[in-house]
Amino acid sequence: MTITPIAETKNASKTYKSGDTVILALKTTSITINKGELVLLLGPSGSGKTTLLSLLGCVIYASEGEVFLSNQSINELTDKELCDMRLREIGFVFQNYNLVSPLSALENVMLPLQLRGKGRGESREQAIEALTLVGMEDRMRNTPRKLSGGQQQRVAIARALVNNPSLILCDEPTASLDPKSVVYIMDRFRKLAYDGRTIVIVTHDMRLVPYADRIYEVDNGNVKKTDKSNFQIN
Amino acid sequence: MFILSTAIRFIRFDKAKSIGVTIGIIISTFLIGQQLGILNFLTGLMVTTAKNSNAQIWVIDESSTDINQLGRLDIRKLNEVRSIVGVKEAHPIVLAGGSATYPSGSTASLLLIGSEGPNFPAGPKMENIKQGNQADLQQDLAISSDFFDSETLGGTTEPGTPLEINGKQAKITVQTNGVRGFGAPIAYTTIERARFYGNIPSTSINGILVNVTNDFTVKQVVDNINGTLSGVRAWPVEDLKESTISTVLSSSGIAVSTGSLIVFALISGFFIIGLTLYSSALDRLRDYGTLKAIGAKNSHIRKLILTQAFLFAVVGFVIAFILLELFRKGVANTGLIFTLSPLTVLGMFAVIIAISMGSSAFALKRIKGVEPASVFR
Ligand SMILES: Nc1ncnc2c1ncn2[C@@H]1O[C@H](COP(=O)(O)OP(=O)(O)OP(=O)(O)O)[C@@H](O)[C@H]1O
Ligand SMILES: [Mg+2]
Numbered sequence: 001m002t003i004t005p006i007a008e009t010k011n012a013s014k015t016y017k018s019g020d021t022v023i024l025a026l027k028t029t030s031i032t033i034n035k036g037e038l039v040l041l042l043g044p045s046g047s048g049k050t051t052l053l054s055l056l057g058c059v060i061y062a063s064e065g066e067v068f069l070s071n072q073s074i075n076e077l078t079d080k081e082l083c084d085m086r087l088r089e090i091g092f093v094f095q096n097y098n099l100v101s102p103l104s105a106l107e108n109v110m111l112p113l114q115l116r117g118k119g120r121g122e123s124r125e126q127a128i129e130a131l132t133l134v135g136m137e138d139r140m141r142n143t144p145r146k147l148s149g150g151q152q153q154r155v156a157i158a159r160a161l162v163n164n165p166s167l168i169l170c171d172e173p174t175a176s177l178d179p180k181s182v183v184y185i186m187d188r189f190r191k192l193a194y195d196g197r198t199i200v201i202v203t204h205d206m207r208l209v210p211y212a213d214r215i216y217e218v219d220n221g222n223v224k225k226t227d228k229s230n231f232q233i234n
Numbered sequence: 235m236f237i238l239s240t241a242i243r244f245i246r247f248d249k250a251k252s253i254g255v256t257i258g259i260i261i262s263t264f265l266i267g268q269q270l271g272i273l274n275f276l277t278g279l280m281v282t283t284a285k286n287s288n289a290q291i292w293v294i295d296e297s298s299t300d301i302n303q304l305g306r307l308d309i310r311k312l313n314e315v316r317s318i319v320g321v322k323e324a325h326p327i328v329l330a331g332g333s334a335t336y337p338s339g340s341t342a343s344l345l346l347i348g349s350e351g352p353n354f355p356a357g358p359k360m361e362n363i364k365q366g367n368q369a370d371l372q373q374d375l376a377i378s379s380d381f382f383d384s385e386t387l388g389g390t391t392e393p394g395t396p397l398e399i400n401g402k403q404a405k406i407t408v409q410t411n412g413v414r415g416f417g418a419p420i421a422y423t424t425i426e427r428a429r430f431y432g433n434i435p436s437t438s439i440n441g442i443l444v445n446v447t448n449d450f451t452v453k454q455v456v457d458n459i460n461g462t463l464s465g466v467r468a469w470p471v472e473d474l475k476e477s478t479i480s481t482v483l484s485s486s487g488i489a490v491s492t493g494s495l496i497v498f499a500l501i502s503g504f505f506i507i508g509l510t511l512y513s514s515a516l517d518r519l520r521d522y523g524t525l526k527a528i529g530a531k532n533s534h535i536r537k538l539i540l541t542q543a544f545l546f547a548v549v550g551f552v553i554a555f556i557l558l559e560l561f562r563k564g565v566a567n568t569g570l571i572f573t574l575s576p577l578t579v580l581g582m583f584a585v586i587i588a589i590s591m592g593s594s595a596f597a598l599k600r601i602k603g604v605e606p607a608s609v610f611r
Contacts, residue, residue: 050610050611053610054607054610059527059606059607059610060607080531083526083529083530083531084529084531085529086527086528086529086606087528087529087530088529090529092527092528094524094609094610098520098524098527098609099524100521100524100525101247101518101520101521102240102243102244102246102247102248102518102521103240103243107239107240107243110236111525111528111530112528112529114236115528115529115530115534120235120236123236159528171610
């Protein structure tokens, strides 16, 4: 199997300035995420996991160094082009699901397609397909308020993958879920990765370790590759 | 298209605030429409005399610009006007103020408008008569009064009601329907009786009503009169109406008070709508942030907000328009009769759309400032 890099950071770092204090949230980091991998970013709170994910997700610019997505350096992109990049290349899953509350599950999943200018009929068809993949097709008319956390997260996953993005980025996707939902969702992710999707998951939930192809540990802004066998799984 | 359906979802989701915005729009639209309606009613009253005459041209004293305040002309001007090329017919009109006393003891001022029977070129027109007919004005002591002026005029304006004008006996023989004066109620009568009640010498008139022959235009005849005769000025009736309205508006507080109420309605509408939109945007900040994070551009967000503002404006306007129609019908029963021309309604619609979309700037500015990265926190 050939290895295709999807996302890379090259000596990328991120500092935040708030008032007089400068926070080095992510120290100089070079990592490569390859196609078809399920990658975990593990680390304690405040270590810089979300910062790294946001860099990969074209949500923020690196302070130093470069970030590549599908071989395109995002440093050179304008805000608008960054929007487009997020829309076309990336699917996001958030800790708090972040479904658009006035819209039904189906409409939420249709959003990324319609934002790309696809017609209603086509978007609907593809959205239903994605919802079926996460087992939510029979609840697609419900608004987020009427769905449980696990169900909302499944809809969010459908929304993240409906566009066929090169990269699916998840920030603590299981933090608000019960064990059964965690298993369901991780099984989905595992299967998606086998099917060639690339998935990066930020977490401090050790239960996710067995699902990973590769693990990075993030600690105090340092990112280092870790072998799966370093974690004792019980 | 999906922006439209998404906008509708957002509107329906925040029902309380959506109702708030809509009410804001309804109130400002209604207030503006009401003010314009009342202004239309008042300006209509100012030119009642012109509207109810059958003349194409009014020849009046050269220094007058307000049809309600006409200086006196010498009766000899009448023959001079008749001799002008293009004049088909010319009739004198006499205006006189009178103080009326009713059997009940109450008093009121009247504006007597006298012209020659049997045709009464100064009015009333047949279509404006509720009871009686033009011939009834030729009876002894006869004057007309309006149905809607009953309250002011001693309680009734039924034909047969006796009264005194400036101490002389008179009798209502004709009841008009919605012919109402600006300063005082209008009473039509013959030219002699207007002079008699108003103590106006037989050598004086207040104006000459002219119609032109088929082979001349109104403008040509106006120019002929103004070029030939001195001391008088001929006006096309529409011009005289305009002049009257602008004279009265500029010399009274009507324009200022109506204008300031409209401005007030606009400003308060702008802020009520703007702040309610802003507050509902604040409630949905997280949703707008999510939209941005998953790749919606600022232009998408702008369209989404503006579409909501537009929908609010359309719905609010339609409801306000229905309320205005009810108001119009309601007050018409009391004689306050106004119309809002299609152009006025269109203008109001444009203004409401503008303030509603303009005031969404507060919300837009706030949402524009939302970082897509904020959804990760
Ligand atoms: N916008 C910001 N402005 C200032 N400081 C920030 C900002 N975002 C993150 N930081 C800081 O950068 C550091 C790393 O934050 P980050 O959110 O990446 O951590 P994390 O590993 O995701 O933590 P958690 O597990 O609690 O989500 C923290 O010290 C945080 O306070
Ligand atoms: Mg985080």
